[in-house]
Amino acid sequence: MKRYLYLWHRWLGIGLCLLLALWFFSGVVMLYVGYPKLTPAEHLARLPPLSAQGCCVDLSVALQAAQREHAPSSIRLSSLAGRPHYLLGYRAGESVAVDARSGQRVYPTLGSLMASAEQFDPAPAVYLGSVWEDAWSHSRALDSERPLHRIQLQDRDASLLYLSGQTGAVVRVATGNERLWNWVGAWLHWLYPLRGGVLDGAWGWVVTSLAFAASLMCLSGMLVGVLRWRFTKPYRSGSRTPYKGIARWHHLLGLVFGSLALTWVFSGWLSMNPWRVFEHPQALASAAYQGGPLIAEAFATDTTEALARFTAEGFIPREIEWRRIGGQGYLLARDGTGAVRLLDGDGRVHQSLEPEALVRAAAAMWPAGTPQVETLHAYDAYYYGRAEHSMLGHLDKPLPALRLRFDDPAATWLHLDPRSGALIEQLDERRRVYRWLFNLLHSWDWLPLLERPPLWQGMLITLSVGGSLLSLSATWLGWRRLRPRKPLARRLAAKRK
Template identity: 25%
Template sequence: MKKGVNYLFSIHRITGCIIAGFFLMWFVTGLILIYHPYPRLTDEQLYEKKEILPSLLPDIQSIKQKAGENIKQLHIRQSQGQTLATVTTADSCFTYCCNDTTVAVKPITFSFLEETALKWVNAPVIKVDTLHERVQWILYSRYDRAMPIYKFYFDDPEKHELFISGKTGEVQQLTDKSQRLWAWLGAIPHKFYLPFIRKNLDLWDTSITIGGLLCFITSLTGAFVGIYVLLKRHKQKKKWEIPYRKRWYRLHHITGLLFGLFLIAWGISGMISMQRIPQWLINTNGNYIFNSSRMWGKKPLPIDTYELDYRQLKTAYPDLKEVSWTHFRNIPVYTVIVGNRELQIDASTPKIKKLFIPEQTIIEGIQEVHGKNVNFQISLLDTYDNYYLSRTESLPLPVYRVVIDDDISSRYYISPETGYIRYLNKNKMAKKWLFSGIHYLNIQWLLERPMLWTISLWVLCLGSAFVCLTGCWLGTKFIKRYLTKGGYDKNRLQ
């Protein structure tokens, strides 16, 4: 028994020396990250800068004549003063100018990119870089498709930097000096958002997983030895007291006992943040990712089923910017960008009305996926629950909740106004608790009480950070003692 305990003491000391500083960084940067997330452009910002469609729009018959009858996808937008239609058929995808089919679509030129940049930031441009690979503020793989990307530097008090795709002319990212500073203090170290790590997804994934694993091992062994020495002292003296006389040892032991459980939990959440719950642990027969086309149907609806003339949208919404033809099962729908928001318009009738998918359509979709004889419960929610939850209230409401009676506890949350689908099964629900439930305290009861959620998070983070701080100090002393004296006394902490 004593040999095993000594072994755990050694593991705790060694892993603690390695990971205490990292764990401390995680808590401090995590608090910053809550209030200052990694810079990103919102949909509202992107929609706001799009060009408004003109009053005179092409009728659908002229589009059909140009594209043929077998239109699979259709999208109309305004760019460089031209009304452009992008048509996808079974055989091809092409874009043409609706104003005059004999006029070529204007290419993306550098002068156009400069004009776009000045629309976003009203300040002189002092430098432009041409990027052919991802850098600090454009780290996600989706940016590869936009290369080359031009980075514009502006001479304004906020020191804005704007990234624009040379391929599409679309803005990819916008940062200012305040966002960049807070990102370096919070999101970048917390999420390992450094180019040499983040650009390699396997390396990034592995780094976070190993970091979380070391935190978990250190916390678990620390909790064990902390309880062990406490019980040992009680057995010797028949009273409860902290067995250490030195200040830093006492502080580390006391705070470790108080916050050890949370350190273990956060170690677990960090370890699985980039991982799925293994199928050997919670088997879902490989059903992890759900493709919404299974619910709504892959085959597009014929253009003639769109009873609403899309040109009426311009009258109803003067700041109409884009129109896309889509569908949800047998309901033809226009997805439109109006001002700085996206709307779904039901095109099944000649009158303009916003989309609201009826319950019967949801039921038909569920039966399409799970079979006609499936047992399920469906209800319309006006509030969040533990598996459909957003601290910022960004998820759409109301939402249909569909709970399926099957072996993997399938459930769906489906927005009747947007067609958004969130799919879960028992594997995903377990990860919800082990990751976001622990990592962000995404628990319905707490989020419904914002002040209590804030206090809980700050207390737990600061308390856990103090455990790590004392661990860093003791680890530094341990390493110094080991190097100067050639070893350490195994019984020093017992």
């Protein structure tokens, strides 16, 4: 049995040790440079203020111009090429843009694309053509915007803009620094070289399989390392390891860093949600919180009047979103700093909603019970923010927030934002387990460390260096095993000398 254990570890290591070294190295890069994205803060900061003058046609006109059978999943009033537009999102299908002044659906042209880029940044720009998907636009969140138009800005950051082929809006920004470091960062860490080519459809399966095999390699290596270590009586050489040279260092590094490598690779495998183990079959439907489709009849105040109301309150919106909460229609306005105001059906402007209204709306998701309500004034193990460049750092985690605990079969928790009424996230029992098995084991999302970034980064870098040395020593041993050997005659001649 031991022989097979040694052979499995040897050949799995030969096949995967270099990949593991690249994972450790790219993970360190990702501590500082994330995959390109357009954060909400960047988006709002580049928008011009919305004005009620000459704006806007009624929402019903915009919905009719979209010519869609179903109600949209999102409605925003934003600016494209310096003009106000309704932007309509649909769960199944492409996004739609409607000119808020003319009420006509618009399609991107070269002129409007360049104007949208100029609105985002007035630096000189060069149109590079359209792509369906490339190295910096693999995110599935962009699917409703494809194809994507690329515009290269000649600014200080050498920013590459991606604009929606459906609306003409800027949907992604990749700076020159991000593009440079991502070749050895997230692009490499997530095996994105396999995306977009002949293996594109099998990318998820390939990553899952490699991570699972790497987990077996680390586990078998830990077992071999313990079996070959003399805890009591040393070997004849006086050492507690039978190996010499690089093999000795590999044995020692494996004993120290093997468990770390196993937890990182295993948690990375779990991030792919194998066999959908983290999806609860009885998850609550978030549509019940909304309480009805986004239709024009649900909103009593028209767009022009809403803009005037916000302005009268001294609030200058740059974007407005139509939102229903518990069946009630609200207009949510955001300014350039990300501050929000809510306009209700009676024309009153609020800085936040009453918690009781949010609880009533959320209770519709599980009418059979009454949720336990808690107000969060500080981050904890299940609700916390991340750095903006991290994978989920663009998600807003404001404080205070409401936590609702339901007694449904999935033991669901909801986090709600009283400022905007947004349902921030839904954590059932499986997602809470995932928080520990992935977020903690893979990213070390532990609040005392996240609150001390230098300590957190220092520990991860130190351990990553150890894991890299372990993987590189395995790479050397694998090369020695596979490299061509001298012919027998030459070996005998060398011995005679």
